[in-house]
Amino acid sequence: MPGLRVAFAHEPVERMTTAVMSKLASLVRQEKEALLTRWRSRVRELPSAAHLDIPTLNDHIPDLLDELAAVLEEPTEQVIVETMRDGSPPDHGVQRLEDGFDITEVVSEYSILRGCVHDLALENGLPLEGKPFHVLNRLLDEAIGLAVKTYADQRALEVKQRRQEYLAFVAHDLRNPLTAISLAAGVLELNLQGTGDHESGQMIKTLHRNVVQLETLVAKVMEENSASGGDDEGNVETVKRSFDLWPLVEAIVHAMKPVATTAGTALLNHVPEELVVLADSGQLRRVLQNLITNAITYSPGGTVEIGGLLNEADSLVECWVSDTGKGIAADRLDKVFEKGEGDNERAESTGLGLAIVKSFVEGHGGEVRAESVEGQGTTIRFTLPLR
Numbered sequence: 001m002p003g004l005r006v007a008f009a010h011e012p013v014e015r016m017t018t019a020v021m022s023k024l025a026s027l028v029r030q031e032k033e034a035l036l037t038r039w040r041s042r043v044r045e046l047p048s049a050a051h052l053d054i055p056t057l058n059d060h061i062p063d064l065l066d067e068l069a070a071v072l073e074e075p076t077e078q079v080i081v082e083t084m085r086d087g088s089p090p091d092h093g094v095q096r097l098e099d100g101f102d103i104t105e106v107v108s109e110y111s112i113l114r115g116c117v118h119d120l121a122l123e124n125g126l127p128l129e130g131k132p133f134h135v136l137n138r139l140l141d142e143a144i145g146l147a148v149k150t151y152a153d154q155r156a157l158e159v160k161q162r163r164q165e166y167l168a169f170v171a172h173d174l175r176n177p178l179t180a181i182s183l184a185a186g187v188l189e190l191n192l193q194g195t196g197d198h199e200s201g202q203m204i205k206t207l208h209r210n211v212v213q214l215e216t217l218v219a220k221v222m223e224e225n226s227a228s229g230g231d232d233e234g235n236v237e238t239v240k241r242s243f244d245l246w247p248l249v250e251a252i253v254h255a256m257k258p259v260a261t262t263a264g265t266a267l268l269n270h271v272p273e274e275l276v277v278l279a280d281s282g283q284l285r286r287v288l289q290n291l292i293t294n295a296i297t298y299s300p301g302g303t304v305e306i307g308g309l310l311n312e313a314d315s316l317v318e319c320w321v322s323d324t325g326k327g328i329a330a331d332r333l334d335k336v337f338e339k340g341e342g343d344n345e346r347a348e349s350t351g352l353g354l355a356i357v358k359s360f361v362e363g364h365g366g367e368v369r370a371e372s373v374e375g376q377g378t379t380i381r382f383t384l385p386l387r
Contacts, residue, residue, distance in 0.1 A: 025072035089143040093150030184258040264301040283360040291321035298325030322379040328372040
């Protein structure tokens with residue numbers, strides 16, 4: 001019967017293919033360490049892989065070789081797909097993002113592994129063609145797809161988080177100058193009462209309305225950004241230059257004077273006039289504005305001192321903002337810089353101010369800490385490396 005003759009004719013080919021795949025599976029298991037050594041030597045030529053230790057570089061590749069051997073012994077499309085989805089490539093994609101790989105390097109390391117397995121087969125007289133070749137390619141292509149997808153998804157999520165955090169930081173910091181403008185306008189309005197200058201009075205009322213509108217908009221942005229997860233981890237680019245610290249602090253003190261005057265708080269700039277820092281001036285301004293605003297808030301009728309000194313021995317500048325306020329409980333000192341750790345006694349507290357300080361200071365390579373005694377005040381100290 002013709003049909004039976006065709007089936008019989010194919011049986012030796014099928015048996016040969018199965019035998020080759022079985023031998024290759026055994027070979028991959030037996031030569032696993034040699035395969036990994038060969039693979040590592042080639043992968044280390046990738047820029048992001050050169051500095052990694054062996055466990056980090058290997059990551060999931062040993063497991064992937066075991067998965068390859070298992071698939072070679074049961075080579076159906078469904079088994080390949082299910083093995084990969086339940087296997088290690090998705091986690092590997094996230095790991096390689098943490099390792100600093102770019103997406104082309106993730107693809108390259110799998111292509112290198114493909115070449116290593118191919119060379120191993122040829123060295124041992126196994127013809128890597130037909131179904132064995134298809135199974136190897138199918139498995140590694142599936143692994144590449146899953147690893148790259150998780151890598152790309154995680155990277156997109158991190159970009160989104162950085163943008164959201166930056167927006168939250170900007171919205172938060174806008175409130176300080178808006179408050180100062182509003183208070184300054186209020187002082188002007190009081191001074192104009194009884195002068196008969198109706199035109200200036202009308203302009204101040206217009207200023208008040210616009211400030212209120214901006215404050216409402218800022219509050220809405222912060223609320224929406226928080227609801228969408230904008231308080232997740234992220235980074236803001238830091239561009240450093242050398243400049244005198246005293247004029248920057250003096251400008252902030254002048255800008256914050258309406259707020260301090262309203263609270264009855266004295267602002268003292270004790271930064272040495274000759275002190276030079278290496279920093280991003282915009283970020284350092286926001287750090288100091290947040291610290292001074294907090295200090296004024298908790299020191300009504302008290303004193304806020306801004307200071308700094310050069311520590312040549314450690315090649316850094318130390319800065320601080322001290323107040324004479326109510327202080328911070330000892331069990332909260334380690335938590336005050338965490339996002340969301342606001343003051344429960346203040347409804348307007350967002351828990352972002354000191355988180356911004358920590359993010360920017362650490363972005364400069366510095367450190368920040370809080371010192372406080374309840375009832376005696378608080379000092380926030382931070383460092384800025386000179387190089």
